Amino acid sequence: MIYPLPKAVMADVYEGHVSTILSDKVSIPIACDRCDCETEYSIQTLKTLPSISCGHCGHTRKFSQAEFEVLKQFLIQAGFHFSN
Ligand SMILES: [Zn+2]
Numbered sequence: 190m191i192y193p194l195p196k197a198v199m200a201d202v203y204e205g206h207v208s209t210i211l212s213d214k215v216s217i218p219i220a221c222d223r224c225d226c227e228t229e230y231s232i233q234t235l236k237t238l239p240s241i242s243c244g245h246c247g248h249t250r251k252f253s254q255a256e257f258e259v260l261k262q263f264l265i266q267a268g269f270h271f272s273n
Pocket of ligand 1: 223
């Protein structure tokens with residue numbers, strides 16, 4: 190039988206997660222549209238919505254604001270938050 194965790198414990202776990210500040214220097218792998226290979230870019234770079242080019246096939250595309258927002262939400266859900 191699985192007992193649900195008391196709310197206080199859940200809150201502590203949550204607090205522990207959100208206190209993990211994600212550095213701008215952290216590299217995030219971005220998958221290429223054409224070949225699916227991943228090339229890593231730092232969050233600092235991605236924030237500027239750069240043109241990103243694949244390290245494998247050289248395919249270049251623009252990293253969009255919408256993509257950055259998706260990435261940000263994903264990282265927040267994974268327990269990180271941004272120092273901005
Ligand atoms: Zn590629």
